[in-house]
Amino acid sequence: MLEIRNLHAEIDGKKILNGLTLSVPAGEVAAIMGPNGSGKSTLSYIVAGRSDYTVTAGEVLLNGEDILKLPPHERAARGLFLAFQYPVEIPGVTTHTFLRTAMNAQRKTRGEEELKTADFIKIMRAAADKLSISQEMLRRPLNVGFSGGEKKRLEVLQMTLLEPRFGILDETDSGLDIDALRVVSDGVNALRSKERGFLVITHYQRLLDYIKPDSVHVMSNGRIIKSGGPDLALELEKHGYRDIVANAA
Numbered sequence: 001m002l003e004i005r006n007l008h009a010e011i012d013g014k015k016i017l018n019g020l021t022l023s024v025p026a027g028e029v030a031a032i033m034g035p036n037g038s039g040k041s042t043l044s045y046i047v048a049g050r051s052d053y054t055v056t057a058g059e060v061l062l063n064g065e066d067i068l069k070l071p072p073h074e075r076a077a078r079g080l081f082l083a084f085q086y087p088v089e090i091p092g093v094t095t096h097t098f099l100r101t102a103m104n105a106q107r108k109t110r111g112e113e114e115l116k117t118a119d120f121i122k123i124m125r126a127a128a129d130k131l132s133i134s135q136e137m138l139r140r141p142l143n144v145g146f147s148g149g150e151k152k153r154l155e156v157l158q159m160t161l162l163e164p165r166f167g168i169l170d171e172t173d174s175g176l177d178i179d180a181l182r183v184v185s186d187g188v189n190a191l192r193s194k195e196r197g198f199l200v201i202t203h204y205q206r207l208l209d210y211i212k213p214d215s216v217h218v219m220s221n222g223r224i225i226k227s228g229g230p231d232l233a234l235e236l237e238k239h240g241y242r243d244i245v246a247n248a249a
């Protein structure tokens with residue numbers, strides 16, 4: 001489903017990805033762990049289509065199609081969703097309006113009719129309740145004054161409403177207390193299905209107790225240096241990254 005082959009990329013002349021190869025079959029959750037600065041967020045931005053990075057070699061295939069030439073909205077239309085490590089604040093737009101606009105834009109690209117207001121409210125309320133997001137929060141400007149945990153829950157609400165084919169979660173666990181972590185993980189787990197894949201980027205093993213990955217990959221210096229099953233995350237938790245990184249160097 002998502003296949004990344006020998007990806008090299010740079011920003012402002014600085015090489016950040018150095019031959020990254022990774023494949024995530026449909027129905028699976030792959031976790032990427034790795035020290036700060038190893039290029040995890042960069043990878044997610046490049047897959048989602050942020051334009052400030054230059055891909056110098058390699059391919060990113062989504063369901064067999066090379067998506068690197070597509071603009072971000074075309075990638076989203078094919079079912080790609082990125083939950084940001086640092087969600088953007090938009091002072092002039094209420095959260096409610098943002099969600100509705102995003103859902104209707106997606107329906108338009110699929111040739112479906114716009115949601116009626118009453119239907120939108122019903123769908124949004126049900127999804128928000130499950131993520132412990134209050135109606136008051138949805139009336140506030142997008143992410144403005146939201147706590148770290150509220151921003152992360154809102155990212156998962158967006159993902160729930162947009163029902164992507166492939167979701168990338170970049171440190172969605174950072175800033176969450178243990179209860180919020182459970183709420184967010186339940187939201188992600190509810191979306192797991194045979195047709196859907198996920199890439200879960202995290203610093204800590206703890207998230208993977210709740211979102212059980214099929215595979216775990218360690219990233220260092222812009223490439224995957226070790227892959228394994230869920231046990232690899234436990235091993236990292238115990239011993240840290242240092243030995244694995246040193247052995248790969």
Ligand code: ADP
Pocket residue numbers: 011012014016034035036037038039040041042043
């Ligand atoms: P991670 O998410 O694994 O912590 P990042 O992808 O955020 O890592 O960053 C990888 C490396 O790329 C870091 O060394 C970071 O400083 C560098 N980097 C990211 N963005 C830029 C930029 N705009 N200009 C220069 N270097 C950058």
Ligand code: MG
Pocket residue numbers: 036037
């Ligand atoms: Mg980081």
Ligand code: MG
Pocket residue numbers: 040041042085170171
């Ligand atoms: Mg990051």
